[in-house]
Amino acid sequence: MKNGNGIAEKSKASCAMYLRAVHDSLDILGGKWKISIIGALKFGNRRFKELQREVNGITAKMLSKELKELEINELVKRTVFDSKPVTVEYELTAYGKTLDGVLESLMTWGIQHRKRIMVKK
C-alpha cells in the first residue's frame, strides 16, 4: 500500500465494489456463448436447432448446458409444446430482457471495433 490517506482508501473501496459488481455479472454471463444465446433470443423465440444455427460454432452439448444454466438463473424460459413431434421453444424471460443494456453496449462497441480494424488494414 502506497499510502493510507482517505481518498486513496475510498478509491480502493469503490474499485472493489465496482469490480465485485462486474464480476457478479460475468459469473452469470460467463464465456461467450451465454451472451450470444441471449442475443439470438432477443429477436424472438427459438427452437433448439434454430439457436444452434444462429449461435455460430456452438455444439449441441454446449448449447444444452448453457440453456440449462440460463434457465436456472431465470433468464430463459423453456416451453414444451404437446405437438407431434413434440417441439421445445426457448424465450427470454422478463428478467432476461433486463440484459438489454449489456447487449446493446457490446454490440455498439463491436461495430466500432470492426470499423477501426478495417481502417487500419
Added chain:
Amino acid sequence: MKNGNGIAEKSKASCAMYLRAVHDSLDILGGKWKISIIGALKFGNRRFKELQREVNGITAKMLSKELKELEINELVKRTVFDSKPVTVEYELTAYGKTLDGVLESLMTWGIQHRKRIMVKK
C-alpha cells in the same frame, strides 16, 4: 426455415449482424479476466502486483498473458520506468477507455442482480 417472407428474412439478417457485433466484442474481451483488469485500470494506473491483488483469483501467469493480449489490441499501455528497482505500470489507452459503456452496463446489471438474489434468500 419457417417462412420466406421479407420481414422474417430481414429480422434474420439483423439478428446475424447483431450477433456478429456482440461476438466481435467478446472476441477481444473474452473470459472474465480481461473485463476485470480493464475495470481495475479504470480507477488509475496500476503496477502488476497491484492488479494481481485487485483482480481476485487471477494467477501471475494468467495476468501476464491477459495484459499482453490487451496490449496487442491497444486497450492497455505498459510503461517501464527506469527506477531502482525498475517499475512497470499499466494504464488504459484512450481506446481502452471507449469500453466504459460496456463496463458500466455490466456493473449496473451486477448490482441489481445481487440485490435480486438477496431479496430471494
